[in-house]
Amino acid sequence: MSFFKRLKDKFSGKSSDEEKELKDLDQDEKQDSESSKEDSKPEPKSTLPEAQPKEEKKEETKDDFEFDDGLISIEEFEEIESQKLGAKFKQGLEKSRENFQEQLNNLIARYRTVDEDFFEALEEMLITADVGFNTVMELVDELRTEAQRRNIKETSDLKEVIVEKIVEIYEQDDDHSEVMNLEDGRLNVILMVGVNGVGKTTTIGKLAHRYKAEGKKVMLAAGDTFRAGAINQLKVWGERVGVDVVSQSEGSDPAAVMYDAINAAKHKDVDILICDTAGRLQNKANLMNELEKMKHVIGKAVPDAPHEVLLCLDATTGQNALSQARSFKEVTNVTGIVLTKLDGTAKGGIVLAIRNELRIPVKYVGLGEKLDDLQPFNPESYVYGLFADMIEETVDEYEYKEEHGEPVERAEDGEASSHEQK
Numbered sequence: 001m002s003f004f005k006r007l008k009d010k011f012s013g014k015s016s017d018e019e020k021e022l023k024d025l026d027q028d029e030k031q032d033s034e035s036s037k038e039d040s041k042p043e044p045k046s047t048l049p050e051a052q053p054k055e056e057k058k059e060e061t062k063d064d065f066e067f068d069d070g071l072i073s074i075e076e077f078e079e080i081e082s083q084k085l086g087a088k089f090k091q092g093l094e095k096s097r098e099n100f101q102e103q104l105n106n107l108i109a110r111y112r113t114v115d116e117d118f119f120e121a122l123e124e125m126l127i128t129a130d131v132g133f134n135t136v137m138e139l140v141d142e143l144r145t146e147a148q149r150r151n152i153k154e155t156s157d158l159k160e161v162i163v164e165k166i167v168e169i170y171e172q173d174d175d176h177s178e179v180m181n182l183e184d185g186r187l188n189v190i191l192m193v194g195v196n197g198v199g200k201t202t203t204i205g206k207l208a209h210r211y212k213a214e215g216k217k218v219m220l221a222a223g224d225t226f227r228a229g230a231i232n233q234l235k236v237w238g239e240r241v242g243v244d245v246v247s248q249s250e251g252s253d254p255a256a257v258m259y260d261a262i263n264a265a266k267h268k269d270v271d272i273l274i275c276d277t278a279g280r281l282q283n284k285a286n287l288m289n290e291l292e293k294m295k296h297v298i299g300k301a302v303p304d305a306p307h308e309v310l311l312c313l314d315a316t317t318g319q320n321a322l323s324q325a326r327s328f329k330e331v332t333n334v335t336g337i338v339l340t341k342l343d344g345t346a347k348g349g350i351v352l353a354i355r356n357e358l359r360i361p362v363k364y365v366g367l368g369e370k371l372d373d374l375q376p377f378n379p380e381s382y383v384y385g386l387f388a389d390m391i392e393e394t395v396d397e398y399e400y401k402e403e404h405g406e407p408v409e410r411a412e413d414g415e416a417s418s419h420e421q422k
């Protein structure tokens, strides 16, 4: 239970709520010994629109009175931020979560005991959710071993292990490579690449917004000189976010735009220059030559630049996104992936396939169309988004039973919790 409990405490911040609820329940039970167990069961909450733990906590803990000057501690700030992040991933992964939880609960209800039939059905479920064949085989093999090691007999007892293994498989050779290679005191150059319509320009707008909010001086370079309207689209983003955009006319050489942009960025003491590029898979050879030329110009003007070459992939295109990544990887040094439109797919497993089968870190994920819907990727917030209701309900149930000294019951077919019922 410790893993689910940690995720719940970290991302949902409802532990104090529960404590209060449980205390209230105790109170109720003392007052009304007739009340049935079913009635007094804590209602698992499954939605958290925006984390607002501060006011709630204020009523509950003495320590918080120390902050009546309006300031909050760093720990409290971090707690609120991580709850906001949890809420974002939960919202953005709603479609995938419904799919993952429903399927997993169905499997658990169908195969009560842990056996080969269950593992095969689980493999199939994960492959259908775009997790990727090799990753699924690796994951389920680990589960087999773990189930044996811990002597887990009932499939319902495997829920937490499955989620834990997903994080482990993502982190197995964790080199913290999801961290962006950005340094203070130098001009950082990010090159955004990818095929048509995957979300490059939108992502640049969102990144500019994020970095600007962090106090960085940001500039954009309109390197998509190919598609009509692309330059204007970037200029609109520049205005919206409040950052300068360097551009030339449509049809001009993108490498020349890069050259101009770097000069302007140096001149204006810019911290981060983000470069848009055109996406043309049908014209692959040309596109790649053009990219290499851009990179060459950038590298000559700024040592070690571009510091990041981010490949945008559209999560809704599933296995196609993987093959795009393979093509790009062959011809250019992709340093990270931005996986856009995760909110638009029920097959959020693609993140695992990318990381595990391509060995390229996912640096950001697009969880919606709003400016702050681009979030740094983190495997724990990801699995929380994928299994939040299951995590919360399991912890609620466990804690309730611990508190009341009852043996932990298993959800049977007939009495499955709300989201388990079809």
Ligand SMILES: Nc1nc2c(ncn2[C@@H]2O[C@H](COP(=O)(O)OP(=O)(O)OP(=O)(O)O)[C@@H](O)[C@H]2O)c(=O)[nH]1
Pocket: 194, 195, 196, 197, 198, 199, 200, 201, 202, 203, 224, 227, 230, 278, 279, 312, 340, 341, 342, 343, 344, 365, 366, 367, 368, 369, 373
């Ligand atoms: N729902 C959702 N939509 C997104 C996300 N990221 C981008 N989009 C949408 O995807 C569409 C295409 O985005 P663009 O940024 O124009 O894509 P692009 O890669 O620059 O396209 P080209 O310039 O044609 O190569 C737009 O309608 C965006 O609003 C996301 O994370 N979630």
Ligand SMILES: [Mg+2]
Pocket: 200, 201, 202, 224, 230, 276
């Ligand atoms: Mg574009």
